[in-house]
Amino acid sequence: MDTNWIAIGNIADIPLRGARCVKTPQGKIAVFRTAENEAFAVEDHCPHKGGPLSQGIVHARAVTCPLHNWVISLETGKALGADEGAVKTIPLRNEDGALFIALESLMMAAE
Amino acid sequence: MTEKLVIIGNGMAPGRMLEHLLEKAPGRYQVTIFNAEPRVNYDRIMLSPVLSGEKEYEEIIIHGDGWYIKHGITLYKGHRIVAIDRNAKTVTSDHGVTESYDKLVIATGSVPFILPVPGKDMRGVITYRDLDDVQAMLLAAQSREKAVVIGGGLLGLEAAAGLAGRGMDVTVLHVMPTLMDRQLDPAAGYLLQKELEGRGIKIVCKANTKAIVGDGRVEGIELDDGRIIPATLVVMAVGIRPSVGLAVQAGLAVNRGIVVDHGMRTSDGSILALGECAEVSGQVYGLVAPLYEMARVAASHLAGETTAAFVHSDTPTKLKVTGIELFSLGDFADGDDREEIVLRDASAGVYKRVVLKGNRIIGTVLYGETADGAWFNDLKKKETDISQMRETLIFGQAYQGGAPLDPMAAVAALPDDAEICGCNGVCKGKIVSTITGKGLTSLDEVRAHTKASASCGSCTGLVEQLMTLTLGENYNPAAVQPMCGCTDLSHDDVRRLIKAKKLKTIPAVMQELQWKTSCGCAKCRPALNYYLVCDWPDEYADDYQSRYINERVHANIQKDGTYSVVPRMWGGVTNAHELRAIADVVDKFEIPLVKVTGGQRIDLLGIEKEDLPAVWEDLGKAGFVSGQAYAKGLRTVKTCVGSDWCRFGTQDSTGLGIRIEKFMWGSWTPAKLKLAVSGCPRNCAEATCKDIGVICVDSGFEIHFAGAAGLDIKGTEVLGLVRTEDEALEHIVALAQMYREQARYLERIYKWAKRVGLEEIRRQIMGDAVKRKAYYDRFVFSQKFAQVDPWSERVSGKDKHEFRPMATIGYGEAAE
Ligand code: SRM
Ligand SMILES: Cc1cc2nc3c(=O)[nH]c(=O)nc-3n(C[C@H](O)[C@H](O)[C@H](O)COP(=O)(O)OP(=O)(O)OC[C@H]3O[C@@H](n4cnc5c(N)ncnc54)[C@H](O)[C@@H]3O)c2cc1C
Ligand code: SF4
Ligand code: FES
Numbered sequence: 001m002d003t004n005w006i007a008i009g010n011i012a013d014i015p016l017r018g019a020r021c022v023k024t025p026q027g028k029i030a031v032f033r034t035a036e037n038e039a040f041a042v043e044d045h046c047p048h049k050g051g052p053l054s055q056g057i058v059h060a061r062a063v064t065c066p067l068h069n070w071v072i073s074l075e076t077g078k079a080l081g082a083d084e085g086a087v088k089t090i091p092l093r094n095e096d097g098a099l100f101i102a103l104e105s106l107m108m109a110a111e
Numbered sequence: 112m113t114e115k116l117v118i119i120g121n122g123m124a125p126g127r128m129l130e131h132l133l134e135k136a137p138g139r140y141q142v143t144i145f146n147a148e149p150r151v152n153y154d155r156i157m158l159s160p161v162l163s164g165e166k167e168y169e170e171i172i173i174h175g176d177g178w179y180i181k182h183g184i185t186l187y188k189g190h191r192i193v194a195i196d197r198n199a200k201t202v203t204s205d206h207g208v209t210e211s212y213d214k215l216v217i218a219t220g221s222v223p224f225i226l227p228v229p230g231k232d233m234r235g236v237i238t239y240r241d242l243d244d245v246q247a248m249l250l251a252a253q254s255r256e257k258a259v260v261i262g263g264g265l266l267g268l269e270a271a272a273g274l275a276g277r278g279m280d281v282t283v284l285h286v287m288p289t290l291m292d293r294q295l296d297p298a299a300g301y302l303l304q305k306e307l308e309g310r311g312i313k314i315v316c317k318a319n320t321k322a323i324v325g326d327g328r329v330e331g332i333e334l335d336d337g338r339i340i341p342a343t344l345v346v347m348a349v350g351i352r353p354s355v356g357l358a359v360q361a362g363l364a365v366n367r368g369i370v371v372d373h374g375m376r377t378s379d380g381s382i383l384a385l386g387e388c389a390e391v392s393g394q395v396y397g398l399v400a401p402l403y404e405m406a407r408v409a410a411s412h413l414a415g416e417t418t419a420a421f422v423h424s425d426t427p428t429k430l431k432v433t434g435i436e437l438f439s440l441g442d443f444a445d446g447d448d449r450e451e452i453v454l455r456d457a458s459a460g461v462y463k464r465v466v467l468k469g470n471r472i473i474g475t476v477l478y479g480e481t482a483d484g485a486w487f488n489d490l491k492k493k494e495t496d497i498s499q500m501r502e503t504l505i506f507g508q509a510y511q512g513g514a515p516l517d518p519m520a521a522v523a524a525l526p527d528d529a530e531i532c533g534c535n536g537v538c539k540g541k542i543v544s545t546i547t548g549k550g551l552t553s554l555d556e557v558r559a560h561t562k563a564s565a566s567c568g569s570c571t572g573l574v575e576q577l578m579t580l581t582l583g584e585n586y587n588p589a590a591v592q593p594m595c596g597c598t599d600l601s602h603d604d605v606r607r608l609i610k611a612k613k614l615k616t617i618p619a620v621m622q623e624l625q626w627k628t629s630c631g632c633a634k635c636r637p638a639l640n641y642y643l644v645c646d647w648p649d650e651y652a653d654d655y656q657s658r659y660i661n662e663r664v665h666a667n668i669q670k671d672g673t674y675s676v677v678p679r680m681w682g683g684v685t686n687a688h689e690l691r692a693i694a695d696v697v698d699k700f701e702i703p704l705v706k707v708t709g710g711q712r713i714d715l716l717g718i719e720k721e722d723l724p725a726v727w728e729d730l731g732k733a734g735f736v737s738g739q740a741y742a743k744g745l746r747t748v749k750t751c752v753g754s755d756w757c758r759f760g761t762q763d764s765t766g767l768g769i770r771i772e773k774f775m776w777g778s779w780t781p782a783k784l785k786l787a788v789s790g791c792p793r794n795c796a797e798a799t800c801k802d803i804g805v806i807c808v809d810s811g812f813e814i815h816f817a818g819a820a821g822l823d824i825k826g827t828e829v830l831g832l833v834r835t836e837d838e839a840l841e842h843i844v845a846l847a848q849m850y851r852e853q854a855r856y857l858e859r860i861y862k863w864a865k866r867v868g869l870e871e872i873r874r875q876i877m878g879d880a881v882k883r884k885a886y887y888d889r890f891v892f893s894q895k896f897a898q899v900d901p902w903s904e905r906v907s908g909k910d911k912h913e914f915r916p917m918a919t920i921g922y923g924e925a926a927e
Contacts, residue, residue, distance in 0.1 A: 024919075
């Protein structure tokens, strides 16, 4: 199966140490931009109680969920520290700032 | 398949049991707890320090709400179980919740004993058992009037010391000839009495209470001999009774307590009991150490290890009154078969007595100097034959063989199995090996990993000595609490250095103060952002990415990811035009809930983030600005109707409240700031539990501050009386600015005030006109930059990206 990369915009559209959402039929995806200008995409759904991770505070390669302060790694999707759980990460390609996410994984997220 | 475990009571014993159980058999049970008290599990032992003001309630919580969530445990707070149906295997609460169980644990603790005297049900008579009692005492103490404590035991004396410390005139009535007669011999009881009397507490021994007198409300106590002792508060601390009513109803075997075997099993195989309500081998207990032993045993049985058995041991008693050193252990009654060794040092106020039977220690009382308590306890437990050291025994461990040891050496000389923490039964070896094994460096870590010093705290000194011994210079007990894991500096240091080094951006702070992480964390970034906004109002560019979501988007996030919107309603006053505009917005955006808040205004809940700017646009057209219900900043100024309408009003409280709100809105503060203005001392605007409150009186305006009515309940303190509205405004604003400049992020006024001292605040704001004016001017200056309505800014396009998705995809493609 070919991976179907879909353009979602430019990294400059996202504030430094911030996030934006991408709406899909299967739910929202949070796209993050770190202080080091890296981009990551994960499902916008905290493993704890579904908090919108895109609304959290971004620090290093992690985000703190706005609802109850779980800290989620943007690289692995796993909760850091004493909490346990993981959010689905979405493959993301960054070509000189143009961002693409992979559709297959999107379809999987729908399961 | 998971079994259902139901627990009745959420006190210290079952809390500990669950910790063991989650470790031994994680996932085996689906746990449901019913607790008559409307709160989580907290350290009941530490209520006395909360009463005396040495601790906050938050500091004594054992399991916070997050713990229950994390472990999937359902906790019904404020649910009292009223029936157990053993056939159906269900329990039912007073709110009508019924839950079935495979295994049931009864841990209902004790109830305070109430003397059956006339007047016992009068208002003003309370017991001392839970946080509600402490809160009732704290409220009563504000009157600074007279209190009587009935009972000169551990609880009674801790209550008396706490109330006296809070400014009440306290008398203790004790029925026996000397205080704490169950734990102390008469000599030590006498020394204790002298010490307490020296602190201004009156003590009447051999006092038999005949009646509580008063007219619906307590006015005093009548003794057997006809004496009347006036009091507005009576605390009954005359003993406890195991709480067994429920077990009796359910037909379980009950004696003094619920009868259990050494495995904590009741007469019904599916039901266990533990804690103060349980009776093992004819004994009931009232100190936590044996209860924790019960917890260990019960957890083992629930995990299927049926060999675990409860073993009795004596627990030392200590009185948790700061400055009084007292230790008592075991049996010290006189007897023919007993010998005793006594040491008295009247000038130093020291008394020590060791009771021996056949050259073995069976009891110890130490007063004034208790450092050797652990050592005597160890000798007693091991039944050491002391004939070799008889001559020097009473002088303590330091004198056994060779030169006297300093306290550190004495701790070093303790054997590995010497018990350090009596409450949790933790020995020296366990503490030392955990410190080294896990690389612990702070007292909090040692508490978390070993539980030592985590209950009553009286062994904290010993634990710290062990840490110094193990870690050497790496342990600095006076070390400050760092802001977060990203730095070693405290909030106060950071605030000071920001000013001293003129640091004006977050990256500058992190660079200059050597942050350990690249860009901080969700704890330090919002704090730094606030400090910079406060210190450099004209120069600092607010960093929205370092604000919590609510402050970033100027609305309150809800559990489902929607937002709520609360417009300002100045002083709680509105009109038909405003209400109509709100109604139109509600219809237009199909807003699911409209609610009147506790802050005298209207909350619109359940709005999608994308709709926020449009909602604000419509509200803005009607003249509304953001109510900042999300801000660590000025929230509401509640008012009452005041002299314009009310027949009791002395001043225009509504007008003053609106004036203050219009003056102060938009300001950022360390934590949220809530005000209220009441038109007379009837105080309908509840000004005396606010961060800052005003009570209008005929002669002017009484300014109050440092109240709380959230997680803590605390009446305000009086700042002072001023004559005019203008003066009231100046004082309030100056106080707010002083707080803005000094408090740590998230520290409400009452906590800050406690730290810097009420007198100091009064001195600067009431007593020093120049300082006051300077604070006032700095506040006014910063308002120039802060008083911009964030909603209208967003409506005109600021932060557009926040409210729109970056892309909307998949709807077309997914179909292909
Ligand atoms: C809406 C409201 C309840 C209501 O329907 O009446 C409310 C709602 C919330 N309160 Fe409150 N509080 C509301 C009045 C109060 C009051 C009463 C008052 O202000 O007179 C108190 C006690 C007074 C006090 O603050 O001391 C109160 C004490 C708290 C606390 C405990 C604060 C503390 O320091 O002890 C929190 C938790 C916190 O801030 O960390 C809290 C937190 C919250 C939060 C923000 C919880 C959260 O973090 O999401 C709630 C937001 C819900 C929302 O989105 O609207 N709320 N909250 C009230 C809004 C008032 C307003 O018009 O702005
Ligand atoms: C002020 C004070 C100071 C103390 N100091 C010390 C000390 O220094 N050292 C020491 O070792 N011990 C001390 N103690 C004693 C110690 O706190 C208790 O021994 C211990 O808390 C008892 O634990 P427990 O779990 O058995 O009961 P508790 O902690 O009393 O818990 C019982 C819980 O069950 C709830 N409950 C009761 N009936 C029902 C029902 N039908 N349905 C639902 N819930 C119910 C109650 O509301 C309560 O919350 C002190 C106690 C007090 C009050
Ligand atoms: S509105 Fe306040 S009291 Fe009610 S649930 Fe939320 S935080 Fe708790
Ligand atoms: S939903 Fe994210 S921490 Fe609770």
